[in-house]
Amino acid sequence: ALATAGHGTALGVIRSLRDAGHSLTVFADETRPYLQGARLTAWELQEEKIQSFLITDNMAGWVMSSRKIDAVIVGADRIASNGDTANKIGTYPLAIVAKHHGVPFYVAATAKSMDFRIPNGSYIPIEMRKEEEITSFGFLKDSDGKPLLKEGVIAPKGMKALNPSFDVTPASLITGIITEKGIVSPVTEENLKKIFQSI
Known part of the structure; x- marks a missing residue:
């Protein structure tokens, strides 16, 4: 597994996989410039005793080309109606690299991340x-x-x-969105409404 670009719900998915008996190795991005991955995600992975490696933000392509990676799991700060997802800067290129290597790319999100008021990611303001x-x-x-x-x-x-604090990953690069109620896949507005409006 490759968990990058954030923590929280993505780590929740990793914990659930571990608790279900799956053998895991996690590669966590450092997440510059605030280093949330190095300071927070790495610490939590160690506390949970989950086998893990810290990698630089630019290393994911090498990891995916030289290791068996089952999935990428990231968090979400905001999800537009069509599934475009804003998350920590670097998430978008990570999704492109995952697509190139045929690695499923999942977003772990709570209902609070979903914003049906905005049609797509171009409406999500990006803080500089x-x-x-x-x-x-x-x-x-x-x-x-x-x-x-x-x-x-x-x-x-x-x-x-x-x-920029965030970038927006197009829904077309997202394999599925993992929620409290299940996985939304394929990522479409209709499927998102089915899951999120039932929460």
Whole structure:
């Protein structure tokens, strides 16, 4: 299994598979720039004693081409009526790589993620965050306000950076959406309404 680009419901699916007796190896993306995968997902996987490896965000293609990967499971911040899904930045290219390698790509989501008010992903606003989160370390702080990483600049002075929080994965790249009530597959507005409006 390959779990990347987030935690929460995706980890819930992994826990359920483990509890059902499946043997798992999880590859978790670091999830830059906030490193949620390295700081949170990796910690939870270790706490759950699930065999896992941390990989860089750009490593998923190599992992899928050199290892037996059964599925990719990601979370969802927002799902449009047609199934387009917004999630942590890097989810969209991960879905493209999975499609290329014939690896099923699943979104784990709760009913709160579904938004039938918007027709497709082009209506989902994408927050742009500070450039410094890309060009330097030191913005990640612990509860006492101390840097989690040694502060330092990693890009030339004056370098501009793009830092969107999310990207949108088209429904056409999603094998299924895993919900509290079952799996929506194929991902269509009609199938989403059947599941989500019954929750």
